[in-house]
Amino acid sequence: MISFRLVVCLGISIFLQPVLARKWHDTGSGTIIFEEAWTIPALIDTMVISCASPCIQGISDQATAEDMARNVNDQLAAAIANNTARFGGFAALAMHNATTAAQELKRTVVKLGFLGALINDYQQSGPDNGNIDPFSLKFVTYCYNKATLLFYDQPEYDVFWKMVTELDVPVYLHPRTNIPEIQTPLYGHAPWIKGPSQEFSATLSTHVMGLCTNGVFDRFPKLSVIVGHLGERIPSDFWRIDDQLTRQMSLGMPMLRNLSSYWKTNLLETVSGNFATDLFNFHATQIGQNRILYSVDYPFVSMEQGETWLKGLEKSMKKEKLLALKRGLAVEVLHLDR
């Protein structure tokens, strides 16, 4: 295992960085090259690099997706190998088969030194479900007749979550662009709200609430799942969610507790791309500030925007709380000091 050395220095941030637009260069012969210069701003200690939205989750064909995931992981490991003190990796995983996904996660954590996985919401699957070019977001085929969408709240994924808890690593659930069969009827009337303003949170929060209500965290009490963009809005709405779900409890819902409570034990949120200070403070009252990680959402959001927000907090926040947000929780959750 690659040992991860953390450069410890006060006032330095750690954040999670998804890399859709890290300009992966696909030559068509399987090799993926990072074109971007590996520069890292001076105030940042460590970045966790991953393949975001939809990456492997946009590849319907299982064998193609599994090959691509291994390829992406190997390329990422090679790219960060000479600087593991400052870069960490999150695995990309094909989620068609939970056992295979578990094995690839294990390989990346044990052999490549990765810190966990980043999965872009549901896995599209099925022979008639075309592929999205995972790196350009362009739809390359349009034959979406029998969309099969795989959600990881089903019992067949228990083998995957078991591996995640055995390896003791977090899984970051990141949004994805919907397949056209969903996107067109839901957003065709108002295409402006496709993507981050509405579609992403609406879709991913559904998946996260599926994990809760189907009892995944009851079966895996040690599981840690990270949700960005201030928890895809869920902690803003606890009162109504808990109030309504209480009525489902007697109707066979597997979830054993109030949904809000899993945010104190299993779910963590990041502030990625949602630098709303009032809302951050409100969420801190709902889930505890010790459940909120700093993250920027680069390259979708600029580093400068993240840094400016963080600097603004210096006036209002106690130093140790700010340090916990900037790095303390990340060190703990990612086991950077292990």
Ligand SMILES: *[C@@H]1O[C@H](CO)[C@@H](O)[C@H](O)[C@H]1NC(C)=O
């Ligand atoms: C790691 O390799 C890249 C690409 O060869 C290079 O640009 C970078 O300076 C290297 N970093 C270190 C810390 O050696």
Ligand SMILES: *[C@@H]1O[C@H](CO)[C@@H](O)[C@H](O)[C@H]1NC(C)=O
């Ligand atoms: C998933 O993969 C495993 C290991 O290769 C295999 O034993 C199992 O049959 C597969 N499951 C399905 C549903 O295809």
Ligand SMILES: *[C@@H]1O[C@H](CO)[C@@H](O)[C@H](O)[C@H]1NC(C)=O
């Ligand atoms: C769950 O939420 C309901 C409705 O908000 C509340 O009445 C109840 O006390 C909560 N139960 C627990 C165990 O927290």
